[in-house]
Amino acid sequence: MALKSLGYIGIQSTKLEDWSGFATSLLGMQPVDRGGAVRTFRMDDRKQRLVVTGADNEGLGFMGWEVDHHDDLEAMATRLDARSVRVRRGTRALADERRVADLIVFTDPNGHRVEIFHTPEIASDPFSPGRPISGFKTGPLGMGHVVLNVDNIEQAMLFYRDVLGFSVTDYGLKPYPLYFFHINGRHHSFAMVGSGRQSFHHFMVELQSLDDVGQGYDLAQLDEGRVAYTLGRHTNDHMTSFYAHSPSDFFVEYGWGAQVIDPKTWEPFETHDGPSLWGHERLYMAEEQRKRMRDMRLDAARRGVRVPNPANCAWLDSVVRAE
Numbered sequence: 001m002a003l004k005s006l007g008y009i010g011i012q013s014t015k016l017e018d019w020s021g022f023a024t025s026l027l028g029m030q031p032v033d034r035g036g037a038v039r040t041f042r043m044d045d046r047k048q049r050l051v052v053t054g055a056d057n058e059g060l061g062f063m064g065w066e067v068d069h070h071d072d073l074e075a076m077a078t079r080l081d082a083r084s085v086r087v088r089r090g091t092r093a094l095a096d097e098r099r100v101a102d103l104i105v106f107t108d109p110n111g112h113r114v115e116i117f118h119t120p121e122i123a124s125d126p127f128s129p130g131r132p133i134s135g136f137k138t139g140p141l142g143m144g145h146v147v148l149n150v151d152n153i154e155q156a157m158l159f160y161r162d163v164l165g166f167s168v169t170d171y172g173l174k175p176y177p178l179y180f181f182h183i184n185g186r187h188h189s190f191a192m193v194g195s196g197r198q199s200f201h202h203f204m205v206e207l208q209s210l211d212d213v214g215q216g217y218d219l220a221q222l223d224e225g226r227v228a229y230t231l232g233r234h235t236n237d238h239m240t241s242f243y244a245h246s247p248s249d250f251f252v253e254y255g256w257g258a259q260v261i262d263p264k265t266w267e268p269f270e271t272h273d274g275p276s277l278w279g280h281e282r283l284y285m286a287e288e289q290r291k292r293m294r295d296m297r298l299d300a301a302r303r304g305v306r307v308p309n310p311a312n313c314a315w316l317d318s319v320v321r322a323e
Helices: 016-026 070-082 092-098 153-163 210-221 287-302 314-322
Strands: 005-013 030-033 038-042 050-054 059-067 100-107 113-120 145-149 167-172 178-182 190-193 199-206 227-234 240-245 251-256 269-271 276-279
Touching: 005 016, 005 113, 005 145, 016 030, 016 038, 016 050, 016 210, 059 070, 059 100, 059 145, 059 199, 070 100, 070 113, 092 100, 092 113, 153 178, 153 190, 210 227, 210 240, 210 251, 227 251, 276 287
Parallel strands: 005 050, 059 113, 145 190, 167 269, 199 251
Antiparallel strands: 005 059, 030 038, 038 050, 100 113, 145 199, 167 178, 178 190, 227 240, 227 276, 240 251
């Protein structure tokens, strides 16, 4: 009954047209549905990955996590119910909206809507990006990752690790608690920031080419205030990326080259070098906060901290062959 990957996410927004331009012209997603107050977008052979729904607020609407079979869905519903989590069965109409065979719905301890589903619909026509890109790194790794700000990280960690079955990849305690979780070979499909707030921090999409990211960075810089983090590289997942302000004020990470782990043998550990090895200047932060993050990067530079270059992963290769 293990969760398999991040299948889709939903955003609530008052700015549907802004999202249409952002998702296609910058991120390179393919627009699919413009019906009523909903905009949907493709990233690969799935009929949809990103859903933006008109609302009177901005932020995360739902996360959709995939399991293999109906029996896995039933087992997860039973597990949640045994832990006093109120589970609702998705209606046929909702399953059709999500382009899946069946799903269950519940909320996490911080009030975020979580959906678990099986058997997504596959499109008959090839993916056609919104701008020329090499494509997104999805497949067995899923859509990407999501990161939440939480006010009680211990409570949230117990829920996602012990109830939903996420595995800790690594964690850092300075300058604030950060916990990263995996469910497949992607270094993290989910992460939490112990910021003392309850909000959506960002979602990440990974590209097949570094040039896709670099050209996206150039495009983002043409839009004043769009870049939130400058181009940089993370210390733990080795991702080279930049972060953009989305139309809904949270961030979107646009990256390439993250390491792929073997979830069967991975051992969690604490990191001490800060979130970023170089770059990722947080332009939205006050100078005092920016300096604290910058000092951690400069200390890593003085010590000559390096991470390996991206390499083929035997685990990922075996999963792709099996599919």
